[in-house]
Amino acid sequence: MGRLGSTALTLLLAAASVTLAARQRRLEEARLHERRLELEELAIRRTALAHQQRMQWELLARAIDDPSLAAVIDTYDKSIPVEKRRQFFYANAWYVHLYHLYRAGILDREELYRHLREFFQSPLFREYWDASKAQRASLNESSDEARIGQMVDSLVMDLDDADTDEWWVVGVPPTD
Secondary structure (H helix, E strand, C coil), X not given: CHHHHHXXXXXXXXXXXXXXXXXXXXXXXXXXXXXXXXXXXHHHHHHHHHHHHHHHHHHHHXXXXXXXXXXXXXXXXXXXXXXXXXXXXXXXXXXXXXXXXXXXXXXXXXXXXXXXXXXXXXXXXXXXXXXXXXXXXXXXXXXXHHHHHHHHHHHHHHHHHCCCCCHHHCCCCCCC
């Protein structure tokens, strides 16, 4: 009877071990499946973002090339000369390009900051930023775009307040 009980216990433990191993394998498969779905979703979002960026560039390029089309999206002060407004559209295209590189994960916030610090050496880029203040004011304050805009506003103030010609060291780049 003792040997039979011992054998039964051994079989029971073996069955429990097999059941536990099978359960752990199913859990791991489920985790892997979930991770695969997350990666596929990320790839789809990045593809959509790249498509959106191409579309935005195409639309903006048309507006830059054709003032009659630019009038559709031109929200800048009408006292600004047409040629300068076209330059603002181009500056906006660069800003949006950098922003989308950040959103796609190609640039981190620090890299975005460093690129923008360089762009803001251009007086035209600074004029564009100032002229587009009203457009940024309509953003949801908690949005990523608004937070990046606030970072850029701070960068511009740092550049304006800097008492050095070494612009590449001005400000404190954010760390993620």
